[in-house]
Amino acid sequence: MFNLILFGPPGSGKGTQSENIIESFGLQHLSTGNLLRTEMGNQTELGMEAKRYMDAGQLVPDAVVIGMVGNFMDAKPDAKGFLFDGFPRTTAQCIALDALLKEKNNEINLVLALEVSEEELVKRLLGRGLTSGRSDDTNENIIRARIKEYHDKTTAVATYYAQFNKVVGITGEGTVETIYADLKKEIDGLLASQVEMDAASNE
Numbered sequence: 528m529f530n531l532i533l534f535g536p537p538g539s540g541k542g543t544q545s546e547n548i549i550e551s552f553g554l555q556h557l558s559t560g561n562l563l564r565t566e567m568g569n570q571t572e573l574g575m576e577a578k579r580y581m582d583a584g585q586l587v588p589d590a591v592v593i594g595m596v597g598n599f600m601d602a603k604p605d606a607k608g609f610l611f612d613g614f615p616r617t618t619a620q621c622i623a624l625d626a627l628l629k630e631k632n633n634e635i636n637l638v639l640a641l642e643v644s645e646e647e648l649v650k651r652l653l654g655r656g657l658t659s660g661r662s663d664d665t666n667e668n669i670i671r672a673r674i675k676e677y678h679d680k681t682t683a684v685a686t687y688y689a690q691f692n693k694v695v696g697i698t699g700e701g702t703v704e705t706i707y708a709d710l711k712k713e714i715d716g717l718l719a720s721q722v723e724m725d726a727a728s729n730e
């Protein structure tokens with residue numbers, strides 16, 4: 528199994544780049560933002576609770592998100608790996624994810640961290656808000672609150688995985704294609720080194 532986290536602030540291109548990565552590498556896409564928006568669209572109890580936080584630019588409580596991720600992973604027993612997009616977003620979520628993977632004798636192999644300036648993030652999200660219908664993208668104050676949540680709670684995710692030397696920073700400004708090429712180079716490099724290690728251990 529190959530498990531990858533695509534990490535970065537809101538609007539850094541996680542959703543955009545995930546599409547390319549899952550297509551090339553056949554990973555199962557797990558976007559907590561998408562899962563939460565589906566729950567909201569279906570007006571489930573979980574979705575109605577999540578909406579209150581998302582509309583204020585705040586993170587949804589850990590227990591809600593972790594339960595949802597566990598259910599999603601259990602429903603995909605044949606996945607050859609997961610691409611985690613927008614998850615984990617707190618240290619508690621990192622610890623919970625490690626435990627969920629360990630139950631399946633697995634771990635996170637790589638964290639790719641997209642780096643984008645705050646002004647570019649605000650510009651992109653306001654741009655998406657013109658057409659997406661997402662209420663959290665239309666108001667600059669809410670967008671800045673989301674970026675503050677990222678600095679207050681989510682940058683700790685990179686610190687957590689850095690202690691295991693799993694984080695690689697990627698410049699997230701430029702064309703979608705050049706950024707994808709940089710991401711792909713890192714994934715290809717890691718997969719090649721895993722093949723070499725497997726071959727060596729079979730000798």
Ligand code: B4P
Nearest residue numbers: 537538539540541542543559560581585586587613651655
């Ligand atoms: P998410 O749905 O995860 O999404 P996001 O932060 O808005 O951004 P993403 O980085 O995916 O942006 P995208 O590629 O689309 O989160 C939404 C909310 O859900 C959070 O605020 C939180 O409340 C809640 N939530 C989600 N997960 C949670 C968790 N684990 N715990 C607690 N709460 C959680 O790109 C944005 C725009 O930029 C697009 O318009 C795109 O076209 C454009 N763009 C992308 N790449 C570009 C490039 N290279 N150049 C120019 N524009 C580009």
